[in-house]
Amino acid sequence: MIAPRRRRIVIGCGCLALGALAPGAAASGAWHPPARFARPHEASEEGGLWGMFDREEARLKRSAFLVRDPALNDYVTRLACRLAGEHCADLRVYLVRTPHFNASMAPNGMMQVWSGLLLRAANEAQLAAVLGHEIGHFLARHSLERLRDVKSRAAFANFLSIFFAAARAGNVGQFAQLGVLASLFAFTREQEREADRIGLELMTRHGYAPGEATAIWSQLLDEIKGDAVTYEEYAGRSVLFATHPPIEERQKLLEEAAREIGRPEATNLGADSYRAALARHRTEFFADELRRRRYGETLVLLERMRKAAADDGALEFFRGEVYRMRGEGDDLEQALNAYRHAAALHGAPPELFRSEGLVLRQLDQEAQSRTAFRRYLELKPTAEDAELIRTYLPRE
Numbered sequence: 144m145i146a147p148r149r150r151r152i153v154i155g156c157g158c159l160a161l162g163a164l165a166p167g168a169a170a171s172g173a174w175h176p177p178a179r180f181a182r183p184h185e186a187s188e189e190g191g192l193w194g195m196f197d198r199e200e201a202r203l204k205r206s207a208f209l210v211r212d213p214a215l216n217d218y219v220t221r222l223a224c225r226l227a228g229e230h231c232a233d234l235r236v237y238l239v240r241t242p243h244f245n246a247s248m249a250p251n252g253m254m255q256v257w258s259g260l261l262l263r264a265a266n267e268a269q270l271a272a273v274l275g276h277e278i279g280h281f282l283a284r285h286s287l288e289r290l291r292d293v294k295s296r297a298a299f300a301n302f303l304s305i306f307f308a309a310a311r312a313g314n315v316g317q318f319a320q321l322g323v324l325a326s327l328f329a330f331t332r333e334q335e336r337e338a339d340r341i342g343l344e345l346m347t348r349h350g351y352a353p354g355e356a357t358a359i360w361s362q363l364l365d366e367i368k369g370d371a372v373t374y375e376e377y378a379g380r381s382v383l384f385a386t387h388p389p390i391e392e393r394q395k396l397l398e399e400a401a402r403e404i405g406r407p408e409a410t411n412l413g414a415d416s417y418r419a420a421l422a423r424h425r426t427e428f429f430a431d432e433l434r435r436r437r438y439g440e441t442l443v444l445l446e447r448m449r450k451a452a453a454d455d456g457a458l459e460f461f462r463g464e465v466y467r468m469r470g471e472g473d474d475l476e477q478a479l480n481a482y483r484h485a486a487a488l489h490g491a492p493p494e495l496f497r498s499e500g501l502v503l504r505q506l507d508q509e510a511q512s513r514t515a516f517r518r519y520l521e522l523k524p525t526a527e528d529a530e531l532i533r534t535y536l537p538r539e
Contacts, residue, residue, distance in 0.1 A: 215420055279342045
């Protein structure tokens with residue numbers, strides 16, 4: 144998903160993929176998944192490509208960034224397998240804790256799903272749309288097509304020798320390594336459109352509402368606007384969108400494809416099951432999201448989630464955290480309002496009183512600040528930062 148016209152080394156790139164389908168087959172409206180394909184011989188060009196990603200997968204298995212919760216891994220793997228059909232036997236799904244919107248699938252069947260995507264998908268149908276797109280690249284063998292488009296084998300071999308020498312020397316991090324490989328095998332916009340069409344076919348066959356494939360891109364566009372940048376500016380700095388069609392074009396094509404495919408019975412959203420699957424991890428995923436410091440984008444994300452769960456105190460607390468961390472204009476007052484609103488809602492964490500105390504200290508409201516800190520210590524006396532918070536209180 145990195146434009147071939149922008150060959151660059153990147154970290155955490157989107158959507159490295161491969162598969163097995165005649166080009167353009169998905170556009171005919173009579174697409175059928177190919178049969179499973181055998182692992183290519185290691186001496187072939189495709190076999191060499193698989194081998195590279197086998198080594199990267201071995202590194203990924205040892206990563207400290209993996210989300211190792213068996214229940215969440217099983218949930219996402221079952222969804223990917225439902226979409227992939229008989230190709231499920233060739234997939235290995237890895238959940239990676241990194242706060243960016245991304246999923247990827249490598250030619251050897253290694254699929255990565257990043258926590259930023261899990262946080263942003265509103266329901267199971269939206270996640271199915273993104274995973275279906277990645278499986279579409281896999282089934283269409285797009286990475287092999289890209290490999291064959293490399294004009295100079297000498298340059299290709301030289302690139303790989305430099306890359307792996309750097310990797311052995313420890314000069315290239317895990318995600319950077321994957322990014323380097325992705326930059327070499329960047330998909331064209333036509334391949335991205337084909338993967339969109341295949342993904343839509345796969346999700347609707349399993350009853351997922353096709354409109355959610357459009358909705359997730361609309362949501363992302365809203366976030367981009369929340370950070371006060373144009374789509375062109377965002378795409379210019381994002382490895383994810385470099386080769387993707389503009390979001391408005393993508394939405395139109397997905398809507399047209401959904402009409403062609405039909406299936407009015409496909410209405411499943413899976414919102415409740417999705418929220419339940421993510422419940423244990425939402426707090427840590429939001430903490431990672433705040434570290435991105437894209438406060439405008441995060442506020443749009445939170446506002447969307449609050450509309451679906453207006454009584455969720457944790458979401459209101461995180462909204463306060465965005466304002467507190469940004470600290471511009473009247474943000475501190477906005478943060479206080481959010482914390483106080485959160486305290487009256489279900490699921491608000493004790494940390495809201497700590498944050499309220501910190502904001503009140505910044506506003507020179509010491510007495511109220513101490514009241515908030517005491518409430519935090521009452522609710523969480525063994526907190527890791529309890530001793531630090533006690534230093535803000537007078538000795539009693």
